[in-house]
Amino acid sequence: MRDVAIIGIGQTKVGEHWEKDLRHLSLEALQAAMRDAGVEHVDALYVGNMLSGELTGQEHLGALVADFAGLRGVEAVKVEAACGSGAAALRLGYVAVAGGLADVVLVVGVEKMTDATGPEATAALAMAADADHEVAHGLTFVALNALLMRRYMYEYGYKKEDFAPFTINAHANGMNNPYAMFHMKVTPEAYARARMIADPINLLDSSPVADGAAAVVLAPADWVRGSGKPVIRIAASAVATDTVAIHDRRDPLVLEAAALSAWRAYQQADIGPEEVDLFELHDAFSIMAALSLEAAGFARRGEGVRLALDGEITPQGRIPVATMGGLKARGHPVGATGVYQVVEVVQQLRGEAGANQVPDARVGMAQNIGGSGATVITHILIRDC
Amino acid sequence: MSLPSKNWRLRNQRYRLVGEICEKCGAAIFPPRDVCPECEAPAQTPYVFSGRGEVYSYSTVYHPPAGFEKYAPYTVALVRLEEGPMLTAQLTDVAPEEVHIGMPVEMVTRQIQTDGDEGVIAYGYKFRPRMG
Structure with missing residues (x-):
């Protein structure tokens, strides 16, 4: 190789x-x-x-x-x-x-x-789920994520507003990305007021x-190598799968494919999560951001939301996420998203991320999720020079 | 308008909650998938579920996909069947604010989608609060 x-x-x-x-x-x-x-x-x-x-x-x-x-x-x-x-x-x-x-x-x-x-796009996006056993019963993609978010709140005792920091961070970072869809700050009050899409997921939990x-x-x-420019190397590339339908999973609150894909990537790159300087995660909905942080080893089970509440996901935090706006504020053109994430990691590792630059970023990880967690692909990029 | 063949093919699981049982490890399987998810042995022996279970999680859908507009808002749920497997279905005969995690429910057969004014009406399982 x-x-x-x-x-x-x-x-x-x-x-x-x-x-x-x-x-x-x-x-x-x-x-x-x-x-x-x-x-x-x-x-x-x-x-x-x-x-x-x-x-x-x-x-x-x-x-x-x-x-x-x-x-x-x-x-x-x-x-x-x-x-x-x-x-x-x-x-x-x-x-x-x-x-x-x-x-x-x-x-x-x-x-x-x-x-x-809108209804056509909603129906099309649901094709990522199980057509006969989820979608046929009127489930949208938002509704599937809402089922996860409701259960997460129930098991770990979080309130709806505890998820706001994911959206606030993504939109704050999107402000400085000229390629982002939204250049609009979100306040806790705006998050609390946002229109419900599929309870408890509101408009500001959802990527556009x-x-x-x-x-x-x-x-x-x-x-x-030797050209004088920083070499951005793909140190890991790993795919893992899980059941397409959420109801078939052993524990719906554990993204097993995300964990498998992340740990395979860590092995390939020969690093651990503590060496990752930034994580472009798949924040299609706030709940997915929380579950991804847990699956990839940045937070223990049930503590993904706690990490965000503690301010550790901002560009100055322990594990910056959505550094150029993420799916929430950069936008989520679904089939393009996985490439946008990697482009943004390259910008960070080259030191070209402007106001959102993560200081001294050398190791960046991008994780792209298909469906509600059925296909998960993790790439780790490392700047060699 | 779509052909009725898919609804026909799924009739046993949609109308009667027929799944499968694994002869090797005894796992009850729904929806039927022909290979046991627990022990990976072939599993094609039909098994009729009781239809009783409880709500694992739920959500009320305010923005439906194309084809479900006339039903919105409606409440969907993950239901843990008493035999073990979980399935996804709509709840019925209950107001959204009355639903809670752990609520005992039972299967009923209802209209789940219509294909326009002249198309096929698809029937299937929904779940309602358990009666007694």
Whole structure:
């Protein structure tokens, strides 16, 4: 196996892109990443996307994006793993370069969600859950997370407002990210007043439906060593799975796949959670942020919310999360999210995170979750220099 | 409009709560999955659940997906069956504010979705507060 580096990053602003479709969003992100990497050709293209067929009527994104970007002829496929599609595409790119089957690989995550109505998008997102045994009974994706949040509050004695710090931190960080969807501070009062979506989850617990694309360029780390620039190495790439339906899990409040994926990643990188300088977690809902912190070893069971209440998740805290806004404030264009997370980790490790810079960040972790925890993909990046 | 084949295929589990029992380790399984989640042995022996259980967690849905608009708001739950497995279903015959974790419930057969004015009506299990 060869060491793999991320040599280029690119992203579009996350938001409602009425003038841009899947192709234009992808193109904008991948051209930025190729410019940043200084490459004009790639050996393969992996496109992470969840809902292009359902929401825009377009599948076959591998060939579509390759052709539109002037890369006709290149190996290209779409990769789908629900909201984990972006990191799944990166995983395949990593495997190709680490295994020596390709040298320069382009990974794009893209989603176009605003061509559909709200109820259509809600129904489409629920496809990440069990169609026959969850969704057929009227469960939305929000409702599934609400079931977890209600049980969490019951078992550990938290109040609804105890979850507010996740949202407040994400929005405070999003203020300084020009690519974030929201540039709006959230106060505890605004959180308490927010409209209920699926009790106890309100609008400010929930990441927004959005359009966006992000891209990275991978290459053998040896190619960039000695170039004078910091080498951002993928020190770990690990996928784990769990049951698609929440009701089939041994203990719904434990994200077993998140724990498995994180611990496999720690083994590969030969580090422990205490060495991670920042954690881009999958805060699609506040409860997911809490459960992810516990699964990845940053908090004991039932103490993920406590960590946030203690102020340890801000850029100055013990384990900064959502440092560029997270899914909550940067936005959650589902199939693109896993790539956005990794792009943001690279910004932090390069020291390019501006006002949100985590001091001396050298080890960054990104964890992308498909469904309510059925596919979990963890990447650890380390700056070598 | 979708074809009725899926509802037909799921009729035993949706109408009668038929799951499976593992002949090897004795685990009761619902929804049926043909491989025991406890011991990974093949498990295809039908087993009829009692329909009794209790609420593990619940939520009231105010923003329904397409196809469920006319039912909103409605309350959904994870129900722990007395034989062990958990399932996901709507609660019925109860006001949202009366639901609590640990509430004893029982299965009833109700309409769970309609496919427009002329499409197939899907029936299946919902759960109501247990009577006696």
